[in-house]
Amino acid sequence: MTPPLLSLLDTPAVAVPRLETPDLLLRGPLPTDLPEFTALSNDPAFYRYLGNKPQTEEEVWRRMLGQLGHWAMFGYGAWSIEEKATGRYAGSVGFFDFRRDLTPSLKGTLEAGWTLSPRLHGRGYASQAVQAALAWIEPRFPQARLTCIIDPDNVASLAVARKFNFHEFARATYHNEPIVLLERRTDFSG
Numbered sequence: 376m377t378p379p380l381l382s383l384l385d386t387p388a389v390a391v392p393r394l395e396t397p398d399l400l401l402r403g404p405l406p407t408d409l410p411e412f413t414a415l416s417n418d419p420a421f422y423r424y425l426g427n428k429p430q431t432e433e434e435v436w437r438r439m440l441g442q443l444g445h446w447a448m449f450g451y452g453a454w455s456i457e458e459k460a461t462g463r464y465a466g467s468v469g470f471f472d473f474r475r476d477l478t479p480s481l482k483g484t485l486e487a488g489w490t491l492s493p494r495l496h497g498r499g500y501a502s503q504a505v506q507a508a509l510a511w512i513e514p515r516f517p518q519a520r521l522t523c524i525i526d527p528d529n530v531a532s533l534a535v536a537r538k539f540n541f542h543e544f545a546r547a548t549y550h551n552e553p554i555v556l557l558e559r560r561t562d563f564s565g
Contacts, residue, residue, distance in 0.1 A: 391446050391454065394511055396503035401454035401468065403446070404439045408455050411464040412439065420493040424526040426550065445471055451485065451512060456504050458495065466491040468504040470512055470521075477524075479545050479556065484522040485512065487559070489535070501535050509539060509559075521559035524549065 391403030409432065415421045416430040430438070445452030453469025468489040474482055487508070491501045512519075523541055525532045533555065541557040548554065 391443070391452065392511065394454065394507045395459075396507050398459055398498070399465070399500060399503055399507075400457040400459055401504060401507055402457060404442050404453070404455045404467070408439065408464045409436060415464075415466070415490075415492055418493060421490070424529040424532065425490065427552070442467065442469065445469070451516070453488070454504075454508065456491065456500070458500075464492075465495055465500065466504070468501075468508045470508070475524075475549065477547055477549050477554075477556075479547070481522050481524070481556070484520040484558075485516060487521055487523040487541075489532070496531065501531070502538060505535055505539055523557050523559075524554045525557065527553050527555050 394401040413430070413432045413435045416435050419429075422429055442453035442455075449472065451470045453467045453471070455467055456465040457463065458465045466489065468487075470485040470487055472482070472484075473486060475486075487505070489501055489505055489508075491504070509521075512521075521541070523536060525536060527533075527546070536557050539559065541559045543555055544558050545556040546553060547556060
């Protein structure tokens with residue numbers, strides 16, 4: 376029997392818009408995502424560019440709560456990515472204000488982020504998810520500076536960033552690891 380609290384959480388009070396691409400459904404995080412998200416977070420092919428360490432179920436749960444918390448506090452956040460063909464959790468995409476202790480600072484920017492299950496790499500799903508998320512955020516926050524951070528060895532994610540006009544503006548160290556800082560150019564005059 377499902378505990379009453381969990382059944383209430385199956386439809387979060389925070390309204391997260393549903394977006395669709397040809398292959399994906401972007402929706403709010405749900406408790407039912409936890410087992411697959413936790414399994415992904417323990418797959419070295421998934422976490423190698425995300426701090427290079429696995430996460431416990433507790434850490435993943437807190438991450439999901441933080442994703443919904445962004446929606447409640449700021450009106451933006453992360454979507455869970457669901458593969459339409461299978462109905463399985465496939466990753467996340469969205470925008471954050473993590474207040475990272477990082478120089479140069481990203482505070483006050485909309486920090487884009489995306490993760491995708493390694494079983495789906497090479498299908499163009501990350502591009503579909505990022506394109507849908509950008510199409511949603513930009514009209515709502517037209518003056519916002521969009522940024523992201525990517526591990527310098529994550530060639531695939533850097534390619535997705537470049538595809539959507541994110542350009543490197545700095546390199547830094549974050550949690551004792553090198554990181555590339557990028558921003559999205561919307562003014563293409565220079």
